[in-house]
Amino acid sequence: MSDSYFRTDDLTVGYGKKALIRGIRIEVRRGEILTLIGPNGAGKSTILRSVSRQLALLGGTVFLEGRDMASYSGNELARRLALLFTDRARPELVTCFEAAAAGRYPYTGRLGILGKEDREKVRSAMELMQIWDLRDRSFSAVSDGQRQRVLLAGALCQEPELIVLDEPTSFLDVRHKLEFLGLLRNMTRERRIAVILSLHELDLAQKISDRVVCVKGDRIMDQGSPEEIFQEEKIRVLYDLPEGSFIPAGGGVELPAVRGESRVFVIGGGGSALPVYRRLQREGIPFATGVLNENDTDAAAARALANELFLRPAFEPVRAEDTADACGALLRCERVICTLRSFGPQNEGNRELIRAAEEAGLEIER
Amino acid sequence: MADGSGYKRCGAVFAFLLAALLLLLLVNIASGSVSIAPGEIFRILFRREGDPTNCNIVWQIRFPRALAAVLLGGGLSVSGFALQTFFHNPIAGPFVLGISSGAKLAVALVMILLLNQGRPVSSFEMVLAAFGGAMLSMCFVLAVSVRTDRMSVLIVAGVMIGYICSAVTDFVVTFADDSNIVNLHGWSLGSFSGMTWENVSSMSLIILPAFLLVFFLSKPIGAYLLGENYARSLGVNVRLLQTALVLLSSVLSAAVTAFAGPVSFVGIAVPHLTRNLLRTSRPVLVIPASFLGGSVFCLLCDLIARTVFAPTELSISSVTAIFGAPVVIWMMLRKKREG
Numbered sequence: 020m021s022d023s024y025f026r027t028d029d030l031t032v033g034y035g036k037k038a039l040i041r042g043i044r045i046e047v048r049r050g051e052i053l054t055l056i057g058p059n060g061a062g063k064s065t066i067l068r069s070v071s072r073q074l075a076l077l078g079g080t081v082f083l084e085g086r087d088m089a090s091y092s093g094n095e096l097a098r099r100l101a102l103l104f105t106d107r108a109r110p111e112l113v114t115c116f117e118a119a120a121a122g123r124y125p126y127t128g129r130l131g132i133l134g135k136e137d138r139e140k141v142r143s144a145m146e147l148m149q150i151w152d153l154r155d156r157s158f159s160a161v162s163d164g165q166r167q168r169v170l171l172a173g174a175l176c177q178e179p180e181l182i183v184l185d186e187p188t189s190f191l192d193v194r195h196k197l198e199f200l201g202l203l204r205n206m207t208r209e210r211r212i213a214v215i216l217s218l219h220e221l222d223l224a225q226k227i228s229d230r231v232v233c234v235k236g237d238r239i240m241d242q243g244s245p246e247e248i249f250q251e252e253k254i255r256v257l258y259d260l261p262e263g264s265f266i267p268a269g270g271g272v273e274l275p276a277v278r279g280e281s282r283v284f285v286i287g288g289g290g291s292a293l294p295v296y297r298r299l300q301r302e303g304i305p306f307a308t309g310v311l312n313e314n315d316t317d318a319a320a321a322r323a324l325a326n327e328l329f330l331r332p333a334f335e336p337v338r339a340e341d342t343a344d345a346c347g348a349l350l351r352c353e354r355v356i357c358t359l360r361s362f363g364p365q366n367e368g369n370r371e372l373i374r375a376a377e378e379a380g381l382e383i384e385r
Numbered sequence: 386m387a388d389g390s391g392y393k394r395c396g397a398v399f400a401f402l403l404a405a406l407l408l409l410l411l412v413n414i415a416s417g418s419v420s421i422a423p424g425e426i427f428r429i430l431f432r433r434e435g436d437p438t439n440c441n442i443v444w445q446i447r448f449p450r451a452l453a454a455v456l457l458g459g460g461l462s463v464s465g466f467a468l469q470t471f472f473h474n475p476i477a478g479p480f481v482l483g484i485s486s487g488a489k490l491a492v493a494l495v496m497i498l499l500l501n502q503g504r505p506v507s508s509f510e511m512v513l514a515a516f517g518g519a520m521l522s523m524c525f526v527l528a529v530s531v532r533t534d535r536m537s538v539l540i541v542a543g544v545m546i547g548y549i550c551s552a553v554t555d556f557v558v559t560f561a562d563d564s565n566i567v568n569l570h571g572w573s574l575g576s577f578s579g580m581t582w583e584n585v586s587s588m589s590l591i592i593l594p595a596f597l598l599v600f601f602l603s604k605p606i607g608a609y610l611l612g613e614n615y616a617r618s619l620g621v622n623v624r625l626l627q628t629a630l631v632l633l634s635s636v637l638s639a640a641v642t643a644f645a646g647p648v649s650f651v652g653i654a655v656p657h658l659t660r661n662l663l664r665t666s667r668p669v670l671v672i673p674a675s676f677l678g679g680s681v682f683c684l685l686c687d688l689i690a691r692t693v694f695a696p697t698e699l700s701i702s703s704v705t706a707i708f709g710a711p712v713v714i715w716m717m718l719r720k721k722r723e724g
Contacts, residue, residue: 073614093620102618108473110610112666124608124619130669131604177619 031078057234101174122176164195222270273323462679464637465652478652479638483546491518650709
């Protein structure tokens with residue numbers, strides 16, 4: 020693709036002389052976010068450090084604007100590429116303004132004194148990150164969430180065309196994660212910046228990324244749009260998860276199902292049974308559930324958590340024989356939990372299951 | 386420092402340091418076994434007229450000595466600043482890391498060797514020897530620093546190097562000729578006494594350019610303070626900067642040691658106090674303020690060393706230690722509390 024801002028060609032990265040990952044081909048356009056995901060120690064940081072010239076390449080080429088990155092001078096590169104890594108020092112007696120203003124480095128003169136225009140740019144970056152109020156606070160004393168935003172403002176001050184971030188959300192709580200990534204997303208669009216980052220949070224990666232690259236140990240396992248990558252099987256293989264535990268819909272993961280003889284039968288649907296599934300899993304009780312359609316909200320979690328699952332394809336009516344199968348399983352359980360408040364033509368079968376349980380004298384919890 | 390208040394503060398600090406410097410220069414020249422009135426000092430300094438004895442005292446003894454304190458104090462303080470930057474730690478300094486003692490040992494050896502051959506040692510040779518010794522200690526400290534991330538280990542290693550070098554210095558001084566010992570003994574404890582104009586001009590030829598070089602590194606130093614990798618990403622040649630910091634701090638502390646012997650704690654205490662006075666870490670301000678602060682500190686300490694138990698003169702290191710060491714203890718306690 021000719022319009023990509025950043026592109027690598029058959030890159031080999033690693034520490035020292037030891038090659039860790041070979042054949043890396045990734046690219047990103049301006050205004051796009053490329054996310055690296057993969058297990059710990061898979062080499063996400065190594066790739067990020069290599070493509071930002073912090074680590075020597077062991078093979079291949081990195082292109083920036085179609086030009087070999089190695090041919091850029093330090094200053095030329097700093098005007099195009101900003102880094103946000105987690106290993107930043109926290110010196111005393113440095114204000115947040117000064118920490119952000121460090122990003123003006125490639126533009127200031129011999130002694131690094133900020134001009135009026137520089138100050139304006141720092142101010143606008145800090146305002147965009149909503150931290151202008153913190154300008155006189157000590158950089159070492161602000162919270163982790165605020166610090167990350169100061170660093171991002173600093174990166175913006177560099178007026179880069181590409182920003183590389185290594186797990187920028189690792190130390191943030193959920194609110195600050197959302198805020199940070201939201202700001203990053205807006206900034207990327209508004210200022211037409213290309214972004215490469217690594218993330219641990221699959222749910223967030225799924226929502227923020229334009230392209231996703233799966234890094235697994237010694238290779239790039241896969242790459243593509245979030246829709247292509249966030250599929251049960253791909254994520255399961257990438258992270259060596261047990262079957263069914265990744266839920267593509269929300270990008271979340273469930274703990275593995277409790278196996279054994281099913282002791283409880285759960286009648287649910289439409290998301291109502293989800294808390295019950297999780298409670299039974301926590302309590303270590305194997306359970307059966309059904310009959311659910313594949314597109315039911317409960318079905319995704321049930322796949323991960325249920326010992327036995329009675330499933331129908333999406334939009335298919337539940338047939339009598341499906342109900343009969345489920346009924347067989349229900350009668351082997353000690354207890355039935357029903358999370359439904361009402362029944363209609365779509366889940367007539369479930370009403371029959373309740374009736375069968377009542378007839379058999381099973382304990383029914385509603 | 387997004388607003389004006391920080392600038393006002395820094396302006397006030399510089400004005401204060403300059404005023405203190407001039408005042409202490411005057412007091413240092415005025416006081417001693419013969420007191421000279423300020424009015425007479427001005428006449429002697431600017432119009433070169435007055436009592437010939439006093440004229441001699443001012444021009445040949447006190448003025449060069451005071452200027453030496455200004456230059457050496459400033460140089461030492463900037464040397465400490467460079468080391469603290471390099472090691473990312475405020476407790477690094479030429480004295481605690483054993484660099485001053487390495488320089489001292491080398492100078493003592495060269496002096497004894499050359500004096501035994503009946504040859505006087507020039508300022509230049511002294512500085513060269515001191516620089517060699519400083520670099521040797523520095524190499525040792527660097528070798529330790531790549532093996533440990535713990536600053537305490539590095540400091541202990543530095544203090545031990547200091548002890549070894551001092552012990553060897555004492556050893557060679559013991560075997561030196563009687564006539565040499567008197568000179569060497571006073572020098573090896575640290576003293577600004579006996580400074581000549583030749584000394585002052587040679588030390589200014591070394592210290593002032595080195596100081597200016599450090600000052601012109603303000604910008605990369607500022608980025609380096611925020612982390613090595615970050616500085617590299619801003620286009621700083623980190624390897625070059627580190628080499629420059631090591632060489633310049635060694636040159637500065639070598640120059641000081643060659644002329645005045647080892648002077649303790651100035652390198653740690655002064656940059657720290659200066660930073661806190663300025664309430665900023667911006668090198669473009671901290672470096673010149675540290676130089677001035679070091680000058681003021683050493684002028685004051687030399688005044689105390691000369692006058693408190695007059696006519697007996699204290700070693701300059703004893704006085705700087707009394708004021709400087711508590712600052713270091715305070716810094717370490719504060720650092721611990723912050724985690």
